[in-house]
Amino acid sequence: MQATAKVKNVRYGVRKLRQVVDLMRGKSVDEAFAMLSILHSQKKGAVIVENALKSAVANFKQKSPAPVNAEDLKIKSISADGATIMKRIRPRSQGRAFRIEKPTSHLTVIVANDTDKE
Numbered sequence: 699m700q701a702t703a704k705v706k707n708v709r710y711g712v713r714k715l716r717q718v719v720d721l722m723r724g725k726s727v728d729e730a731f732a733m734l735s736i737l738h739s740q741k742k743g744a745v746i747v748e749n750a751l752k753s754a755v756a757n758f759k760q761k762s763p764a765p766v767n768a769e770d771l772k773i774k775s776i777s778a779d780g781a782t783i784m785k786r787i788r789p790r791s792q793g794r795a796f797r798i799e800k801p802t803s804h805l806t807v808i809v810a811n812d813t814d815k816e
Contacts, residue, residue: 700810701758774810
């Protein structure tokens, strides 16, 4: 069995978010939480990934008919994808306008039983 958590339109660049996501791929949930607690002070993306992972674990516990411990869960799939880019204009000299692009991201976390061989 597996459970999914999606976080959409996060106001954070996808390249920065992927740096954190790549560290989490394939890890157990406990291992991922330990790594994220260390990364908290260095990367804003760690906080975003941690909240999504907590949501995925809660979704799994809600779906599961039997009680489940977080130690038994593994990150089956985790991905960060680009979303829409907010475009703003900054006035410059001689009547020109420079574009400021503010990126957003989508984050998807899939958590599954460690015992599943899917």
